[in-house]
Amino acid sequence: NAGVTQTPKFQVLKTGQSMTLQCxxxxxxxxxxxxxxxPGMGLRLIYYSAxxxxxxxxxVPNGYNVSRLNKREFSLRLESAxxxxxxxxxxxxxxxxxxWYGYTFGSGTRLTVV
Amino acid sequence: xQSVTQLDSQVPVFEEAPxxxxxxxxxxxxxxxxxxxxxxxxxxxxxxxxxSGSTLVKGINGFEAEFNKSQTSFHLRKPSVHISDxxxxxxxxxxxxDYKLSFGAGTTVTVRA
Numbered sequence: 001n002a003g004v005t006q007t008p009k010f011q012v013l014k015t016g017q018s019m020t021l022q023c024x025x026x027x028x029x030x031x032x033x034x035x036x037x038x039p040g041m042g043l044r045l046i047y048y049s050a051x052x053x054x055x056x057x058x059x060v061p062n063g064y065n066v067s068r069l070n071k072r073e074f075s076l077r078l079e080s081a082x083x084x085x086x087x088x089x090x091x092x093x094x095x096x097x098x099x100w101y102g103y104t105f106g107s108g109t110r111l112t113v114v
Numbered sequence: 115x116q117s118v119t120q121l122d123s124q125v126p127v128f129e130e131a132p133x134x135x136x137x138x139x140x141x142x143x144x145x146x147x148x149x150x151x152x153x154x155x156x157x158x159x160x161x162x163x164x165x166s167g168s169t170l171v172k173g174i175n176g177f178e179a180e181f182n183k184s185q186t187s188f189h190l191r192k193p194s195v196h197i198s199d200x201x202x203x204x205x206x207x208x209x210x211x212d213y214k215l216s217f218g219a220g221t222t223v224t225v226r227a
Contacts, residue, residue: 004157033215035217040123040219040220041219042118042120042204042217042218042219042220043158043204043217044217045214045215045216048214058214059216090157090158092157092158097213098146098208098213099146099208099213099215100146100163100165102148102160102163103150103158103160103215105157105158105159106157107155107156107157108155108156108157
């Protein structure tokens, strides 16, 4: 099925470890996003890529880096994980940066940092 | 920058009863408004959106929402809910300044028989 695929679905890290969350979409969308979801706080934008070759910071970028590898793939890296990064991470894509057709979300990565 | 406030964090409702989820936003420019639904352990799905035109918009699964510019609101309604409507609902807004989508904190709807 067409959509947004995230890997892994679950991950447990020790404080200080690094990891990369992978995201790929097969809808030929131009824009891609990384959000984190925490209880009572909704979704907060970490980084986004309006088009291939560009990336920009969102609301909560500290402690993260991203790479727009090509039009399909947008990865999120935690260089030195901290307990405050325990969260559910969602990747999303949209046809263009205006997002007027809505965002398509992946099923999420549940990350626990101990 | 825009902000979104969902006025109810939890809404319990009986099956076949109506439900209204309230959302207010703040922005100084033209806004685009969305409602998303998240079923347990899944990603978010688009329910409906308002971009321009008629202020009453209809979405999937019998939901509708009304844009009220003077009250800066975009409340979501369904006249008769089903057990399967149990989920978390998010209001989201973007504006013509940067088009980044901002989400409210979410409203958990629990439908009981």
